Amino acid sequence: MTLRTTVQRHPRSVRTLAVATTVVCSLTLAACGSGSDSSSGGKVKLSFSWWGDASRAKATEDAVAAFEKAHPNITVSTQYANFASYNQKLATQIAGGGASDLIQIDWGNQSQYAKSHTLLDLSTGPGKVDLSGLDPKFAGSGKDGDKQVAVPFGQATQSFVVDTTKLQSLGVPVPQASWTWDDLRTYAQAVHDKSGGKVAGISDPGTTWAAFQSWLLQRGKQLYTGDGKLAFTKDDLAQFWNFCTDLRKSGAATPANQTATLVSGPAEDPLAKGTAAAEWDYDSIYASHAAATKDTLALLPLPGESGRTGMYAKPSMLLSVYARSKHPKEAAELLSFLVNDPKAAAALGTSRGLFPNLAVRKQQAATATGNDKVVSDFEAANASQLAATPTAPPKGDGQLITLMQRIYGAVSFGQQSPEDAAGSFMQQANQILGQ
CATH class of the missing domain: 3.40.190.10 (Periplasmic binding protein-like II)
Structure with missing residues (x-):
């Protein structure tokens, strides 16, 4: 967490237009993000924002690059900041109708955003995400009533x-x-x-x-x-x-x-x-x-x-598709990739805790080294001590x-x-x- 006042951006030289869009967004928060239609010639440009430090940004950028390689019709512009600054800017963007297509949210803000109809229902329609590979109870931490408004991006304790x-x-x-x-x-x-x-x-x-x-x-x-x-x-x-x-x-x-x-x-x-x-x-x-x-x-x-x-097993953070996204299907594809695909797991490591998909998590733990092994071993050693995950915090x-x-x-x-x-x-x- 930090109180920085500017959004940090990882340079992506092949995405000049996407980065330029991100820069404008940081200056006029309410005017950008998913508020403009970025399709052209069958190509879709998505925006994705999260919080974290430089080490997490590197891991996330690598995962996004793997997604783009698997989906050549989609490019993703990214922006991140540390916790306090990110949440302040996200609230401003949402109030102005211009949040990113895919947003990382804190569990403590989930109920607030869900009640204001900011988050797309991921259990139905064009934004439906396959969660069959996740523990149902853990995936349920992203629910607001019957609606799946968010998906855990990692398991932490x-x-x-x-x-x-x-x-x-x-x-x-x-x-x-x-x-x-x-x-x-x-x-x-x-x-x-x-x-x-x-x-x-x-x-x-x-x-x-x-x-x-x-x-x-x-x-x-x-x-x-x-x-x-x-x-x-x-x-x-x-x-x-x-x-x-x-x-x-x-x-x-x-x-x-x-x-x-x-x-x-x-x-x-x-x-x-x-x-x-x-x-x-x-x-x-x-x-x-x-x-x-x-x-x-x-x-x-x-x-x-x-x-x-x-x-207890806590969603370290969650991913949501912005309800006003012009590309809910593609944003949901990016979300699904980030919580289910082995290539995403390889890039992300344990930068957000244990990987959401259980089968991929098991494969990841078997070959983990360095910091990833420390976290995987710690979670395994303490799994029997974890209390039941509480329901999502209130607004x-x-x-x-x-x-x-x-x-x-x-x-x-x-x-x-x-x-x-x-x-x-x-x-x-x-x-x-x-x-």
Whole structure:
């Protein structure tokens, strides 16, 4: 995630017109994307946008190139940005009627876009996508009622990314997979103490909405009720923030100014900068973390509570066809290729987590090397520990992610107590959700 204000574009020299169209789109967001008919002489030009960093962009561009080779009548212009900037621009594009033909969406925004009729139904009509190769329950995470409005682009789960090189240099053992939150406290404090206060054991997870979700799941609770209301209390949130605050004050977790960089992407995180030895994140981001450091990294399951890790199979992100696309059939073909085809799997690796198609995923895991093998092995080792995937978050979930970052930021800078901040969060969150 980052707060960049410009869309990054991968150069594609053979697509001058497509790139030119993308440039104009970034300047006048409401005027482009799929809003103009780009067919000529039997050729179709699609637009595709997603979020991610340069390493994910390379993998995605390679997958798109494989699609174009298999579909010579279709060319694809692409654009990407990091998380925060991408979502802001996508919202603006949708409001102006000019989003890309194929868009990557966050699970937290799915309900909002579905309710506003922004996403095409992929279970019928010209945009129908074959999902027979995906786990039906996992594919169901892209449903809004009876409509398949999105398809998971990868399976991820929650993890801690650990710098084993750093731990070895400090003489701190890598935590065991069965660790608890008390073990995490002990480990993180040892890193701080043995580094003379130069390195925190973990990046403070207090700003992370999804980390709080795992904390709740470990305690038999949920973020939301079935009808989209908050399912936790002020005390639940205050307890989580008090735990994080204690870690921060002791130096076991990063200070506020370093924690604030967590929205800037792996290359700017405390883990990459060497000021933290571990960080909460999805395993689908592992390759980006690995690319940001020369140290050796490893993945660990989350610290548990009462034998529960709070981890589950989550769509790392989803693909949707824009409802106003002039080329829904071709956009659906691109989507289907990206979630089903072995050539797409070879290009994408685990840059978005495990590949959606189960048969292809199995083939991929058998020959995986490097970062892909780390992620595949991690998922396999923890498959039995995964809780049931929750239903798609309600409209407003994306706003709560930002709200948590802002309010806990005030806590970490000493401007509010965890209890007062939790009360403020609950009040504002209820307003956002319309409660």
